[in-house]
Amino acid sequence: MTFAGVLKILGAGMVVAASTLIGDSAARALRKRVEVLEEVRAALQRLVTHIGYHSEPIASAMEAAAQPCSTESRDLFLEAARNLRSGDGAPALEAWSKALDVVAGRSPLNTSDVTALRLLGPALGGSDRRDQARHIESAIRTLGVHIDEARDHSARHATLYRQMGVLCGILLALLLV
Protein backbone atom coordinates (compact mmCIF):
# COMPACT_ATOMS: atom_id res chain seq x y z
CA MET A 1 0.00 0.00 0.00
CA THR A 2 1.25 3.43 -0.88
CA PHE A 3 1.93 6.16 1.67
CA ALA A 4 -1.01 8.19 0.28
CA GLY A 5 -3.30 5.17 0.80
CA VAL A 6 -2.19 4.82 4.43
CA LEU A 7 -2.85 8.51 4.96
CA LYS A 8 -6.36 8.16 3.45
CA ILE A 9 -7.20 5.26 5.74
CA LEU A 10 -5.87 7.14 8.77
CA GLY A 11 -7.86 10.26 7.79
CA ALA A 12 -11.03 8.24 7.25
CA GLY A 13 -10.54 6.62 10.66
CA MET A 14 -10.19 10.00 12.31
CA VAL A 15 -13.36 11.30 10.62
CA VAL A 16 -15.32 8.26 11.81
CA ALA A 17 -13.91 8.60 15.35
CA ALA A 18 -14.74 12.32 15.52
CA SER A 19 -18.26 11.80 14.25
CA THR A 20 -18.80 8.92 16.70
CA LEU A 21 -17.65 11.15 19.54
CA ILE A 22 -20.08 13.90 18.48
CA GLY A 23 -22.97 11.42 18.41
CA ASP A 24 -21.89 9.98 21.75
CA SER A 25 -21.63 13.40 23.35
CA ALA A 26 -25.14 14.32 22.11
CA ALA A 27 -26.46 11.05 23.59
CA ARG A 28 -24.65 11.77 26.88
CA ALA A 29 -26.16 15.27 27.03
CA LEU A 30 -29.62 13.67 26.89
CA ARG A 31 -28.77 11.34 29.78
CA LYS A 32 -27.13 14.19 31.69
CA ARG A 33 -30.31 16.28 31.44
CA VAL A 34 -32.24 13.47 33.13
CA GLU A 35 -29.58 13.21 35.85
CA VAL A 36 -29.52 16.96 36.55
CA LEU A 37 -33.32 17.18 36.64
CA GLU A 38 -33.46 14.23 39.05
CA GLU A 39 -30.84 15.83 41.27
CA VAL A 40 -32.65 19.18 41.29
CA ARG A 41 -35.87 17.37 42.19
CA ALA A 42 -34.13 15.53 45.05
CA ALA A 43 -32.62 18.84 46.25
CA LEU A 44 -36.08 20.44 46.20
CA GLN A 45 -37.41 17.52 48.25
CA ARG A 46 -34.67 18.16 50.81
CA LEU A 47 -35.52 21.87 50.66
CA VAL A 48 -39.11 21.04 51.67
CA THR A 49 -37.73 19.23 54.73
CA HIS A 50 -35.35 22.03 55.67
CA ILE A 51 -38.01 24.72 55.24
CA GLY A 52 -41.20 22.89 56.17
CA TYR A 53 -39.94 20.90 59.15
CA HIS A 54 -36.67 22.50 60.30
CA SER A 55 -37.91 26.03 59.60
CA GLU A 56 -34.46 27.04 58.37
CA PRO A 57 -33.87 30.36 56.61
CA ILE A 58 -33.93 29.88 52.89
CA ALA A 59 -30.21 30.49 52.22
CA SER A 60 -28.99 27.88 54.71
CA ALA A 61 -31.80 25.53 53.64
CA MET A 62 -30.55 25.79 50.04
CA GLU A 63 -26.96 25.15 51.10
CA ALA A 64 -28.00 22.08 53.07
CA ALA A 65 -30.21 20.82 50.24
CA ALA A 66 -27.34 21.22 47.74
CA GLN A 67 -24.81 19.18 49.73
CA PRO A 68 -25.28 15.70 48.22
CA CYS A 69 -25.69 17.00 44.63
CA SER A 70 -23.06 16.97 41.89
CA THR A 71 -21.86 20.01 39.97
CA GLU A 72 -24.71 21.73 38.07
CA SER A 73 -27.54 21.21 40.52
CA ARG A 74 -25.31 22.01 43.49
CA ASP A 75 -24.12 25.18 41.77
CA LEU A 76 -27.71 26.31 41.23
CA PHE A 77 -28.62 26.14 44.93
CA LEU A 78 -25.27 27.41 46.22
CA GLU A 79 -25.35 30.35 43.78
CA ALA A 80 -28.91 31.22 44.89
CA ALA A 81 -27.84 31.03 48.56
CA ARG A 82 -24.84 33.27 47.82
CA ASN A 83 -27.09 35.80 46.04
CA LEU A 84 -29.49 35.78 48.99
CA ARG A 85 -26.71 36.52 51.45
CA SER A 86 -25.11 39.27 49.41
CA GLY A 87 -28.22 40.78 47.84
CA ASP A 88 -28.60 43.84 50.12
CA GLY A 89 -32.16 42.80 50.88
CA ALA A 90 -33.22 42.09 47.30
CA PRO A 91 -36.18 39.69 47.03
CA ALA A 92 -35.56 35.94 46.90
CA LEU A 93 -37.02 35.92 43.38
CA GLU A 94 -34.06 37.99 42.17
CA ALA A 95 -31.51 35.71 43.85
CA TRP A 96 -33.11 32.58 42.36
CA SER A 97 -33.46 34.08 38.85
CA LYS A 98 -29.83 35.25 38.82
CA ALA A 99 -28.66 31.81 39.91
CA LEU A 100 -30.68 30.22 37.11
CA ASP A 101 -29.22 32.67 34.58
CA VAL A 102 -25.68 31.80 35.65
CA VAL A 103 -26.07 28.03 35.99
CA ALA A 104 -28.59 27.20 33.24
CA GLY A 105 -26.24 28.28 30.43
CA ARG A 106 -23.63 25.70 31.37
CA SER A 107 -26.05 22.91 32.24
CA PRO A 108 -27.83 20.42 29.95
CA LEU A 109 -31.22 21.82 31.01
CA ASN A 110 -33.37 23.10 28.18
CA THR A 111 -35.44 26.32 28.09
CA SER A 112 -38.63 24.67 29.31
CA ASP A 113 -36.79 23.13 32.31
CA VAL A 114 -35.37 26.53 33.24
CA THR A 115 -38.79 28.19 32.83
CA ALA A 116 -40.35 25.60 35.15
CA LEU A 117 -37.68 26.26 37.77
CA ARG A 118 -38.01 30.02 37.34
CA LEU A 119 -41.71 29.78 38.30
CA LEU A 120 -40.65 28.78 41.82
CA GLY A 121 -38.91 32.15 42.35
CA PRO A 122 -41.85 34.44 43.20
CA ALA A 123 -43.03 32.11 45.98
CA LEU A 124 -39.66 31.63 47.68
CA GLY A 125 -39.38 32.89 51.24
CA GLY A 126 -42.49 35.05 51.26
CA SER A 127 -44.96 32.95 53.21
CA ASP A 128 -45.39 30.49 56.06
CA ARG A 129 -43.91 27.00 56.21
CA ARG A 130 -47.00 25.23 54.91
CA ASP A 131 -47.31 27.53 51.93
CA GLN A 132 -43.61 27.28 51.12
CA ALA A 133 -43.81 23.48 51.21
CA ARG A 134 -46.87 23.61 48.94
CA HIS A 135 -45.10 25.75 46.33
CA ILE A 136 -41.93 23.67 46.33
CA GLU A 137 -43.93 20.44 46.10
CA SER A 138 -45.75 21.91 43.13
CA ALA A 139 -42.38 22.61 41.47
CA ILE A 140 -41.32 19.03 42.28
CA ARG A 141 -44.42 17.69 40.51
CA THR A 142 -43.73 19.87 37.47
CA LEU A 143 -40.13 18.66 37.39
CA GLY A 144 -41.46 15.09 37.53
CA VAL A 145 -43.22 15.71 34.20
CA HIS A 146 -40.01 17.14 32.75
CA ILE A 147 -38.02 14.15 34.03
CA ASP A 148 -40.46 11.67 32.39
CA GLU A 149 -40.25 13.58 29.15
CA ALA A 150 -36.43 13.81 29.34
CA ARG A 151 -36.16 10.07 30.11
CA ASP A 152 -38.42 9.21 27.20
CA HIS A 153 -36.50 11.54 24.91
CA SER A 154 -33.20 10.06 26.05
CA ALA A 155 -34.42 6.47 25.57
CA ARG A 156 -35.66 7.18 22.08
CA HIS A 157 -32.84 9.38 20.84
CA ALA A 158 -29.64 8.43 22.70
CA THR A 159 -29.06 5.24 20.67
CA LEU A 160 -30.13 7.03 17.51
CA TYR A 161 -27.61 9.86 18.09
CA ARG A 162 -24.83 7.36 18.77
CA GLN A 163 -25.60 5.28 15.67
CA MET A 164 -26.01 8.37 13.54
CA GLY A 165 -22.62 9.57 14.72
CA VAL A 166 -20.96 6.38 13.55
CA LEU A 167 -22.92 6.18 10.29
CA CYS A 168 -22.38 9.84 9.40
CA GLY A 169 -18.68 9.36 10.07
CA ILE A 170 -18.52 6.34 7.74
CA LEU A 171 -20.51 8.15 5.07
CA LEU A 172 -18.29 11.20 5.27
CA ALA A 173 -15.17 9.05 5.19
CA LEU A 174 -16.42 7.19 2.08
CA LEU A 175 -17.24 10.47 0.35
CA LEU A 176 -13.85 11.95 1.18
CA VAL A 177 -11.90 8.83 0.28
Next chain:
Amino acid sequence: MTGALKRIEDEVLVFMPESLRRQVAQTLYRLSDQDLMLLSEIRVRSGLHCTLRIAGREITVGDGEPYVVSGEDIERMFNLISANSVHAFEEEIRNGYITVKGGHRIGMAGKTVLEGGRVKTLRHISSFNIRVTHECPGAASQVIPHLIENCRPQSSLIVGPPGSGKTTMLRGISRLLSLGLPEYGVPPLDVGIADERSEIAGCYRGVPQNDVGPRTDVLDGCPKAEGMMLLIRAMSPGVIITDEIGTAEDASACIEASCAGVCVMASAHGAGRGDLANRPSLRRLLAAGAFSRIVFLSSKHAPGTVDEICDGRGRTLVRGPLEGSR
Protein backbone atom coordinates in the same frame (compact mmCIF):
# COMPACT_ATOMS: atom_id res chain seq x y z
CA MET B 1 -13.63 52.73 65.70
CA THR B 2 -14.94 52.29 69.24
CA GLY B 3 -16.26 48.98 70.58
CA ALA B 4 -19.83 50.26 70.90
CA LEU B 5 -19.85 51.60 67.35
CA LYS B 6 -18.34 48.41 65.94
CA ARG B 7 -20.97 46.36 67.80
CA ILE B 8 -23.83 48.48 66.44
CA GLU B 9 -22.40 48.29 62.92
CA ASP B 10 -21.92 44.53 63.05
CA GLU B 11 -25.15 43.62 64.80
CA VAL B 12 -27.67 46.31 63.87
CA LEU B 13 -26.68 48.17 60.70
CA VAL B 14 -26.29 44.88 58.81
CA PHE B 15 -30.09 44.76 58.71
CA MET B 16 -30.32 48.01 56.76
CA PRO B 17 -29.99 48.36 53.00
CA GLU B 18 -26.86 50.11 51.77
CA SER B 19 -28.47 53.56 51.23
CA LEU B 20 -29.97 53.75 54.73
CA ARG B 21 -27.00 52.04 56.38
CA ARG B 22 -24.59 54.69 55.03
CA GLN B 23 -26.73 57.51 56.41
CA VAL B 24 -27.19 55.94 59.84
CA ALA B 25 -23.47 55.12 60.05
CA GLN B 26 -22.55 58.74 59.18
CA THR B 27 -24.82 59.96 61.98
CA LEU B 28 -23.40 57.43 64.46
CA TYR B 29 -19.81 58.44 63.61
CA ARG B 30 -20.63 61.94 64.88
CA LEU B 31 -21.82 60.68 68.29
CA SER B 32 -19.68 60.45 71.41
CA ASP B 33 -18.89 57.09 72.99
CA GLN B 34 -21.24 57.90 75.86
CA ASP B 35 -24.09 58.64 73.46
CA LEU B 36 -23.41 55.40 71.62
CA MET B 37 -23.68 53.53 74.92
CA LEU B 38 -27.01 55.25 75.60
CA LEU B 39 -28.46 54.62 72.12
CA SER B 40 -31.66 52.75 72.87
CA GLU B 41 -33.73 52.88 69.70
CA ILE B 42 -33.46 53.38 65.97
CA ARG B 43 -36.82 54.12 64.39
CA VAL B 44 -37.33 53.59 60.67
CA ARG B 45 -40.65 54.64 59.13
CA SER B 46 -41.63 54.54 55.47
CA GLY B 47 -41.77 58.01 53.91
CA LEU B 48 -40.46 59.68 57.07
CA HIS B 49 -37.13 60.49 58.67
CA CYS B 50 -35.12 57.83 60.45
CA THR B 51 -34.43 58.78 64.07
CA LEU B 52 -32.15 57.66 66.87
CA ARG B 53 -33.24 57.81 70.51
CA ILE B 54 -30.48 58.52 72.98
CA ALA B 55 -31.42 58.95 76.66
CA GLY B 56 -34.71 60.66 75.83
CA ARG B 57 -33.22 62.80 73.04
CA GLU B 58 -34.12 62.28 69.41
CA ILE B 59 -31.55 62.65 66.63
CA THR B 60 -32.58 62.69 62.99
CA VAL B 61 -30.45 60.59 60.67
CA GLY B 62 -28.90 62.32 57.70
CA ASP B 63 -25.68 63.64 56.32
CA GLY B 64 -26.62 67.35 56.15
CA GLU B 65 -30.18 66.84 54.88
CA PRO B 66 -32.46 64.51 56.89
CA TYR B 67 -32.74 61.16 55.12
CA VAL B 68 -36.24 60.13 54.06
CA VAL B 69 -36.80 56.39 54.29
CA SER B 70 -38.24 54.95 51.07
CA GLY B 71 -40.68 52.09 50.66
CA GLU B 72 -37.90 50.09 49.00
CA ASP B 73 -35.67 50.67 52.06
CA ILE B 74 -38.39 49.18 54.26
CA GLU B 75 -38.94 46.24 51.92
CA ARG B 76 -35.23 45.46 51.71
CA MET B 77 -34.83 45.90 55.45
CA PHE B 78 -37.58 43.38 56.08
CA ASN B 79 -35.88 40.93 53.71
CA LEU B 80 -32.58 41.41 55.54
CA ILE B 81 -34.14 41.02 59.00
CA SER B 82 -36.11 37.93 58.01
CA ALA B 83 -33.28 36.58 55.82
CA ASN B 84 -35.86 36.41 53.02
CA SER B 85 -37.54 33.71 55.06
CA VAL B 86 -40.93 34.62 56.49
CA HIS B 87 -41.46 30.91 57.28
CA ALA B 88 -38.47 30.88 59.65
CA PHE B 89 -39.86 33.77 61.72
CA GLU B 90 -43.61 33.04 61.63
CA GLU B 91 -44.08 33.20 65.39
CA GLU B 92 -41.85 36.26 65.79
CA ILE B 93 -43.64 38.17 63.01
CA ARG B 94 -46.98 37.25 64.57
CA ASN B 95 -45.70 38.72 67.86
CA GLY B 96 -44.49 41.83 66.07
CA TYR B 97 -40.74 41.58 66.66
CA ILE B 98 -37.68 39.56 65.78
CA THR B 99 -34.72 39.11 68.13
CA VAL B 100 -31.48 39.25 66.19
CA LYS B 101 -27.87 38.32 66.90
CA GLY B 102 -26.63 40.41 69.81
CA GLY B 103 -30.01 40.26 71.56
CA HIS B 104 -31.36 43.40 69.84
CA ARG B 105 -35.09 43.41 69.17
CA ILE B 106 -36.55 44.67 65.95
CA GLY B 107 -40.22 45.54 66.32
CA MET B 108 -42.33 46.01 63.22
CA ALA B 109 -45.70 47.44 62.31
CA GLY B 110 -47.82 47.09 59.20
CA LYS B 111 -51.05 45.52 58.01
CA THR B 112 -52.13 42.64 60.21
CA VAL B 113 -53.61 39.52 58.66
CA LEU B 114 -56.17 37.93 60.99
CA GLU B 115 -57.28 34.33 61.27
CA GLY B 116 -60.02 33.41 63.70
CA GLY B 117 -59.77 36.85 65.27
CA ARG B 118 -56.06 36.43 66.06
CA VAL B 119 -53.06 37.94 64.30
CA LYS B 120 -51.78 35.41 61.76
CA THR B 121 -49.02 37.54 60.27
CA LEU B 122 -48.00 41.06 59.31
CA ARG B 123 -47.92 42.27 55.72
CA HIS B 124 -47.01 45.58 54.07
CA ILE B 125 -44.57 46.44 56.86
CA SER B 126 -44.27 50.21 57.14
CA SER B 127 -42.05 50.81 60.16
CA PHE B 128 -39.38 49.26 62.35
CA ASN B 129 -38.21 50.02 65.84
CA ILE B 130 -34.77 48.61 66.57
CA ARG B 131 -34.28 48.36 70.32
CA VAL B 132 -30.54 48.29 70.85
CA THR B 133 -29.44 46.29 73.88
CA HIS B 134 -26.35 47.08 75.91
CA GLU B 135 -24.80 44.87 78.53
CA CYS B 136 -25.29 46.30 82.05
CA PRO B 137 -23.05 44.09 84.18
CA GLY B 138 -23.93 45.81 87.46
CA ALA B 139 -27.68 46.09 86.92
CA ALA B 140 -28.65 43.91 89.91
CA SER B 141 -25.64 44.33 92.18
CA GLN B 142 -27.38 46.84 94.50
CA VAL B 143 -30.57 44.85 94.80
CA ILE B 144 -29.27 41.30 95.15
CA PRO B 145 -28.15 41.58 98.81
CA HIS B 146 -31.77 42.37 99.77
CA LEU B 147 -33.05 39.30 97.93
CA ILE B 148 -30.93 36.86 99.94
CA GLU B 149 -31.81 35.38 103.32
CA ASN B 150 -29.96 32.62 105.14
CA CYS B 151 -27.58 32.19 102.19
CA ARG B 152 -30.49 31.47 99.86
CA PRO B 153 -32.08 33.69 97.23
CA GLN B 154 -35.71 34.47 97.98
CA SER B 155 -38.48 34.29 95.39
CA SER B 156 -38.89 37.87 94.21
CA LEU B 157 -41.22 39.89 92.03
CA ILE B 158 -39.80 42.91 90.20
CA VAL B 159 -42.55 45.47 89.57
CA GLY B 160 -42.19 48.53 87.38
CA PRO B 161 -43.65 50.43 84.42
CA PRO B 162 -42.40 49.77 80.85
CA GLY B 163 -38.81 50.93 80.37
CA SER B 164 -37.99 50.87 84.09
CA GLY B 165 -35.34 48.14 83.70
CA LYS B 166 -37.19 45.04 84.92
CA THR B 167 -35.75 42.75 82.26
CA THR B 168 -32.25 44.16 82.66
CA MET B 169 -32.49 43.54 86.40
CA LEU B 170 -33.70 39.95 85.90
CA ARG B 171 -30.78 39.38 83.52
CA GLY B 172 -28.39 40.75 86.15
CA ILE B 173 -29.94 38.53 88.85
CA SER B 174 -29.56 35.51 86.57
CA ARG B 175 -25.90 36.29 85.95
CA LEU B 176 -25.10 36.84 89.64
CA LEU B 177 -26.91 33.74 90.93
CA SER B 178 -25.44 31.60 88.18
CA LEU B 179 -21.96 32.78 89.12
CA GLY B 180 -22.66 32.45 92.84
CA LEU B 181 -22.26 35.08 95.56
CA PRO B 182 -19.63 33.82 98.00
CA GLU B 183 -19.78 37.12 99.95
CA TYR B 184 -23.38 36.22 100.91
CA GLY B 185 -22.72 32.49 101.17
CA VAL B 186 -24.72 31.70 98.03
CA PRO B 187 -23.11 28.94 95.94
CA PRO B 188 -23.34 28.99 92.13
CA LEU B 189 -26.87 27.94 91.21
CA ASP B 190 -28.41 26.33 88.17
CA VAL B 191 -30.73 28.93 86.68
CA GLY B 192 -33.57 28.24 84.27
CA ILE B 193 -35.04 31.07 82.21
CA ALA B 194 -38.51 30.73 80.69
CA ASP B 195 -37.98 33.42 78.07
CA GLU B 196 -41.27 33.58 76.21
CA ARG B 197 -40.45 36.76 74.28
CA SER B 198 -36.68 36.27 73.93
CA GLU B 199 -36.13 39.41 75.96
CA ILE B 200 -34.11 38.21 78.94
CA ALA B 201 -31.47 36.11 77.21
CA GLY B 202 -32.03 37.54 73.72
CA CYS B 203 -31.60 34.14 72.11
CA TYR B 204 -30.66 33.95 68.46
CA ARG B 205 -31.21 30.43 67.09
CA GLY B 206 -31.42 29.15 70.63
CA VAL B 207 -28.12 30.66 71.81
CA PRO B 208 -28.32 33.43 74.47
CA GLN B 209 -26.87 36.65 73.12
CA ASN B 210 -26.92 38.38 76.49
CA ASP B 211 -24.74 37.26 79.36
CA VAL B 212 -27.11 35.39 81.65
CA GLY B 213 -24.45 33.44 83.51
CA PRO B 214 -22.50 30.23 83.03
CA ARG B 215 -25.01 27.87 84.69
CA THR B 216 -28.12 29.12 82.96
CA ASP B 217 -30.47 27.15 80.71
CA VAL B 218 -32.83 29.11 78.51
CA LEU B 219 -36.14 27.88 77.19
CA ASP B 220 -36.65 30.35 74.38
CA GLY B 221 -40.02 31.33 72.92
CA CYS B 222 -42.00 28.93 75.14
CA PRO B 223 -45.15 30.15 76.91
CA LYS B 224 -44.12 31.11 80.46
CA ALA B 225 -46.37 28.79 82.47
CA GLU B 226 -45.57 25.75 80.32
CA GLY B 227 -41.89 26.73 80.18
CA MET B 228 -41.55 26.94 83.95
CA MET B 229 -43.02 23.47 84.43
CA LEU B 230 -40.90 22.08 81.61
CA LEU B 231 -37.75 23.56 83.16
CA ILE B 232 -38.55 22.05 86.57
CA ARG B 233 -39.13 18.62 85.02
CA ALA B 234 -36.23 18.66 82.58
CA MET B 235 -33.46 20.81 84.03
CA SER B 236 -34.07 20.81 87.82
CA PRO B 237 -33.01 24.44 88.30
CA GLY B 238 -32.40 26.08 91.66
CA VAL B 239 -33.80 29.34 90.36
CA ILE B 240 -36.41 30.02 87.68
CA ILE B 241 -36.54 33.40 86.01
CA THR B 242 -39.39 34.67 83.88
CA ASP B 243 -40.62 37.97 82.55
CA GLU B 244 -43.90 39.86 82.72
CA ILE B 245 -46.21 37.45 84.50
CA GLY B 246 -49.84 38.43 84.52
CA THR B 247 -52.23 35.63 83.59
CA ALA B 248 -53.88 33.10 85.87
CA GLU B 249 -51.76 30.33 84.27
CA ASP B 250 -48.57 32.27 85.02
CA ALA B 251 -49.68 32.70 88.64
CA SER B 252 -50.45 28.98 88.99
CA ALA B 253 -47.05 28.08 87.51
CA CYS B 254 -45.27 30.44 89.94
CA ILE B 255 -47.13 28.93 92.91
CA GLU B 256 -46.38 25.43 91.64
CA ALA B 257 -42.66 26.24 91.26
CA SER B 258 -42.51 27.80 94.73
CA CYS B 259 -44.17 24.70 96.19
CA ALA B 260 -41.58 22.59 94.39
CA GLY B 261 -38.88 24.42 96.35
CA VAL B 262 -37.59 26.40 93.40
CA CYS B 263 -36.79 30.09 93.85
CA VAL B 264 -38.79 32.15 91.34
CA MET B 265 -37.62 35.53 90.09
CA ALA B 266 -40.27 37.21 87.97
CA SER B 267 -41.29 40.64 86.75
CA ALA B 268 -44.67 42.28 86.30
CA HIS B 269 -45.91 45.55 84.83
CA GLY B 270 -47.13 48.06 87.39
CA ALA B 271 -46.42 51.53 88.65
CA GLY B 272 -46.59 50.72 92.37
CA ARG B 273 -48.43 48.91 95.13
CA GLY B 274 -51.82 50.07 93.86
CA ASP B 275 -51.32 48.48 90.42
CA LEU B 276 -50.23 45.25 92.06
CA ALA B 277 -53.36 45.09 94.21
CA ASN B 278 -55.59 45.75 91.20
CA ARG B 279 -54.44 42.71 89.25
CA PRO B 280 -56.29 39.57 90.40
CA SER B 281 -53.65 37.04 89.36
CA LEU B 282 -50.85 38.98 91.07
CA ARG B 283 -53.01 39.46 94.15
CA ARG B 284 -53.55 35.72 94.25
CA LEU B 285 -49.82 35.13 93.93
CA LEU B 286 -49.01 37.42 96.84
CA ALA B 287 -51.80 35.94 98.96
CA ALA B 288 -50.39 32.45 98.32
CA GLY B 289 -47.00 33.65 99.57
CA ALA B 290 -45.26 32.77 96.31
CA PHE B 291 -42.91 35.75 96.67
CA SER B 292 -40.86 36.77 99.68
CA ARG B 293 -39.56 39.99 98.13
CA ILE B 294 -41.17 42.63 95.94
CA VAL B 295 -38.92 45.17 94.25
CA PHE B 296 -40.55 48.34 92.91
CA LEU B 297 -38.64 49.96 90.06
CA SER B 298 -39.04 53.25 88.22
CA SER B 299 -37.12 55.46 85.80
CA LYS B 300 -37.15 58.47 88.14
CA HIS B 301 -33.40 59.00 88.18
CA ALA B 302 -32.44 56.51 85.50
CA PRO B 303 -33.93 53.23 84.28
CA GLY B 304 -33.42 50.67 87.03
CA THR B 305 -34.01 53.02 89.97
CA VAL B 306 -35.23 50.99 92.97
CA ASP B 307 -38.04 52.86 94.75
CA GLU B 308 -38.73 50.29 97.43
CA ILE B 309 -38.14 46.69 98.42
CA CYS B 310 -40.86 44.93 100.46
CA ASP B 311 -41.25 41.48 101.91
CA GLY B 312 -44.05 39.16 100.79
CA ARG B 313 -46.51 40.74 103.21
CA GLY B 314 -45.88 44.22 101.91
CA ARG B 315 -43.69 45.43 104.78
CA THR B 316 -41.02 47.82 103.58
CA LEU B 317 -37.49 46.46 103.94
CA VAL B 318 -35.60 49.10 101.98
CA ARG B 319 -36.80 52.49 100.88
CA GLY B 320 -35.15 53.92 97.77
CA PRO B 321 -34.10 55.43 95.66
CA LEU B 322 -31.26 53.08 94.98
CA GLU B 323 -30.00 54.25 91.62
CA GLY B 324 -29.73 51.57 88.97
CA SER B 325 -26.61 51.12 86.98
CA ARG B 326 -28.29 50.49 83.69
